[in-house]
Amino acid sequence: MIQETLKITGQFILLIVLQVLIFSNINFLGYINPYPYLLFVVLYRLDSSQTVLLFLGFFLGLFLDLMLQTAGAHTIATLTVCFLRPAISNFSFGVNAENSHALEYGTKRSSRMIFLALLVFTHHLIYFSITIFNWNAISYILSNTLYSSLFTLSILWLTLSLFNVRR
Amino acid sequence: MQQIINAIFRNKNALIYLLLLLFAFVFLNNRSYYHQTRLEKLGLKLAGSLWNLQDNTANYFSLQQQNKALLEENRKLRELLTAHPNDTDSISPTLLPGFTYRHARVIKNSFDQARNTLVIDKGARDSIRGEMGIVGPDGIVGIVNETTAHYASALSLLHADVRINAKLKTNDAFGSLYWPGVEANRLLLTNISTINTVAVGDIIVTGGMSDYFPKDIPIGKVVAFKILPSKRYYEIEVMPFTNFTALEHVYILQNNRREELQQLNP
Structure with a gap:
């Protein structure tokens, strides 16, 4: 239990620091940035309390908003993704949704990919909708969402493969 | 439970x-x-x-009263027309040169707060833009603030941050008019120098020094005045002609020469 809490705290701080110091300054092709802090929402055990996840997600977004000078977009997007996570994992893993190791073994690779993609895409769509907040710029929102999602997804997939020794 | x-x-x-x-x-x-x-x-x-929706329903019950008010306004306009028989310009759509009038109805109106606003049923689709002046049948009402496709919100003259350039009709002395709060029928006119004479009952009209309103639109009349301790300026209490607690039909003024004016005065 204590070990788990320590692990979560470590992830929380490390991901915020990495996001603020590195990933938000990449500006690939001038404007595309990945948001791999979502790894926190991905790695949070699927069988743990969702209420705690909601609060953690809220504060994760809030700290990022405060440090990245964005108004409230990270908070709203992360919070919503945390809220939708059970539905997304049910959709992608089916009966294995409650399996705490669903992301490491015992599930198909395609299911994991769908899980990640849905999570990331939802988050980015909400994030860009809130930051731009203008119905007339819908094409800009969608293109930004698509490119950033691909960027984030590849980073998340690589990170997961790197630390996943068991096949 | x-x-x-x-x-x-x-x-x-x-x-x-x-x-x-x-x-x-x-x-x-x-x-x-x-x-x-x-x-x-x-x-x-x-x-x-x-x-x-709410206003449309409520409107039916005051039709008679509104009719009366419109007839009264018509009478005033006819009076003006007879006073200037050769001035045919006064019945053209642009009543005052450089300004276009558009009719609108007030669908929400507040008068009991420090910063009062109104909402009118014309918006960007009817060419209403921000910072246009609004006048009622009896005098000025406010300034447009924000617009959507079909509606616009406006700052009422009873808004703590609104200041209007106004003058005394009798001697053209300029000052700035604002609402000190509390009563919906008391405005304050300040910065009128004491070298001018003021009397109770004098008419206050717009000064024409702002982009929002043409000059000589009636605002109200003097009900009381005092000389400030510095002895340089009057502080004049004005009762507006417009009854801000019963607004219905208003006109939006579009200043057609605004861009031109702003080029001179950026």
Whole structure:
């Protein structure tokens, strides 16, 4: 239990620091940035309390908003993704949704990919909708969402493969 | 009772989510001016259609009274027409040169706050833009602030931050008019120098030194005045001709020479 809490705290701080110091300054092709802090929402055990996840997600977004000078977009997007996570994992893993190791073994690779993609895409769509907040710029929102999602997804997939020794 | 508590526990995640989402939106609204105006606009859009419905129903019951008010206004305009028989310009659509008039109805009006606003049923689709002046049948009413496709919100003259350039009709002495708060039928005219004479009953009209209103639109009359301790300026209490607690039909003024004016005075 204590070990788990320590692990979560470590992830929380490390991901915020990495996001603020590195990933938000990449500006690939001038404007595309990945948001791999979502790894926190991905790695949070699927069988743990969702209420705690909601609060953690809220504060994760809030700290990022405060440090990245964005108004409230990270908070709203992360919070919503945390809220939708059970539905997304049910959709992608089916009966294995409650399996705490669903992301490491015992599930198909395609299911994991769908899980990640849905999570990331939802988050980015909400994030860009809130930051731009203008119905007339819908094409800009969608293109930004698509490119950033691909960027984030590849980073998340690589990170997961790197630390996943068991096949 | 037990069932209600059970229902709350069953849906606690959804409730917590909604609560935190509300916090996040408040945070968004407070931190970013852009989002604040966008959210205000959204609110105006939603509330506008609601108020319109309410006003449409309520309107039926005051038709007779409104008819009377319109007849009265007509009478005044005819009087003006006979006073200037050769001035045919006064019945053309642009009553005063350089200004276009558009009719609108007030669908929401407040007069009991420190910063009062109105909502009218014409918006960007009817060529209403921000910073246009609004006049009623009896005198000036306010200034347009924000517009959506079908509605516009305006700062009432009874708004703590609105200041209007006004003058005494008798001797053209300029001052600045504002609402000190509290009473809906008391305005203050300040910065009129004591070298001018003022009398109770004098008419106050717009000065024409702002882009919003042409000059000589009636505002109100002097009910009391005093000389400030510095002995340099008057402080004049003005009773507006417009009854701000019963606004219905108003006209939006578009200044056609605004761009030209702003080029001279950036």
